Amino acid sequence: MKPTDPHHSHENCLALFERLSEYIDRELDAPACKDIEAHIKACKPCQVCLDTLKKTVDFCKNLERHQVPETFSMKLKDTISELVRKKSD
Amino acid sequence: MSNPSEKTKSDDKDTELIRAINSGRQDLFYELVKRYEKSLYNFGLRMCDNPSDAEDMVQDTFLNVFKYLEGFRYETQFRNWLYRVATSACLKKKRRSKYAPDRELSLEAFLPEDESAVSVDLPRWASQPLEQVLDGELNGIIRQALLELPEKYRLVIVLRDVEGFTTQETSEILGLTPTNIKVRLHRARLFLREALKTYYETD
Numbered sequence: 323m324k325p326t327d328p329h330h331s332h333e334n335c336l337a338l339f340e341r342l343s344e345y346i347d348r349e350l351d352a353p354a355c356k357d358i359e360a361h362i363k364a365c366k367p368c369q370v371c372l373d374t375l376k377k378t379v380d381f382c383k384n385l386e387r388h389q390v391p392e393t394f395s396m397k398l399k400d401t402i403s404e405l406v407r408k409k410s411d
Numbered sequence: 412m413s414n415p416s417e418k419t420k421s422d423d424k425d426t427e428l429i430r431a432i433n434s435g436r437q438d439l440f441y442e443l444v445k446r447y448e449k450s451l452y453n454f455g456l457r458m459c460d461n462p463s464d465a466e467d468m469v470q471d472t473f474l475n476v477f478k479y480l481e482g483f484r485y486e487t488q489f490r491n492w493l494y495r496v497a498t499s500a501c502l503k504k505k506r507r508s509k510y511a512p513d514r515e516l517s518l519e520a521f522l523p524e525d526e527s528a529v530s531v532d533l534p535r536w537a538s539q540p541l542e543q544v545l546d547g548e549l550n551g552i553i554r555q556a557l558l559e560l561p562e563k564y565r566l567v568i569v570l571r572d573v574e575g576f577t578t579q580e581t582s583e584i585l586g587l588t589p590t591n592i593k594v595r596l597h598r599a600r601l602f603l604r605e606a607l608k609t610y611y612e613t614d
Contacts, residue, residue: 336522339518339521339522340518340597342597343593343596343597343600344593344597347578349578349593370532370533370534373533373537374533374534374537374604374607374608375600375601375604377536377537378537378600378603378604378607379572379600380541381541381549381553381607382553382568382572382573382603383572383573383575384541385457385550385553385554385573386550387449387453388452388453388456389449390448390449390452390469391462391466394452394466394469395448397470398444398448398469398470398473399441399444401470401474402440402441402444402473402477403441405440405474405477406437406438406440406441409437410437410438
């Protein structure tokens with residue numbers, strides 16, 4: 323960030339850093355969001371910080387989902403059938 | 412993440428099924444298993460060190476659900492209750508984890524010391540298209556990084572970001588305050604981001 327900006331300080335960056343996840347999750351109120359957006363717009367490092375964190379979250383949301391191994395699924399089915407049978411006896 | 416209306420529909424369907432099971436149709440219990448075994452298995456894979464522990468966790472969870480289903484309170488969403496049972500099963504399995512000793516992650520550890528320490532360009536790893544996560548090495552890096560997270564952070568990030576529970580739901584599942592969930596989630600995300608950064612920058 324350019325030192326010529328009177329509103330900018332490293333303290334602001336640190337305060338923002340703590341709230342980035344809440345911002346990503348839309349858990350902040352409108353004034354807090356506005357503050358963050360104004361800061362981000364003027365502070366490239368914070369923008370990168372936000373973008374990389376957002377991307378990390380997106381990656382987690384899109385992780386590969388595995389199929390349940392068939393042998394385990396069959397075993398589970400048998401175990402459950404046995405339980406049900408015992409209970410209804 | 413599932414959208415709210417899909418969630419409500421599946422809650423209704425679950426409630427209907429559970430009422431039937433609890434009124435004597437225990438033969439329908441396997442329907443419930445079929446609905447959730449894949450989700451739980453994947454939850455287990457994120458939480459446990461190996462597939463065999465994930466399988467044990469899934470089985471233990473359904474056995475407990477079978478045992479306690481009569482006491483299910485219908486005002487609770489079944490999926491949330493199910494994950495609470497699954498979380499307990501995971502915690503029992505955890506003891507042997509070689510990856511993630513219990514420790515606190517402090518926010519300070521992730522703070523940039525000053526502005527010059529922060530890149531002003533989006534790093535290469537963060538420019539990768541999402542599709543690459545599905546089958547590429549990124550999937551493996553994230554999986555490994557999740558396993559390296561201390562469990563109390565891993566549980567939160569897996570429930571929130573991988574499974575798609577809200578902050579409120581996660582706080583109910585884990586019995587923690589929403590503030591506590593938010594703090595842990597933020598640190599877990601920073602840890603993961605750091606792992607991605609380290610991997611790609613030392614590549």
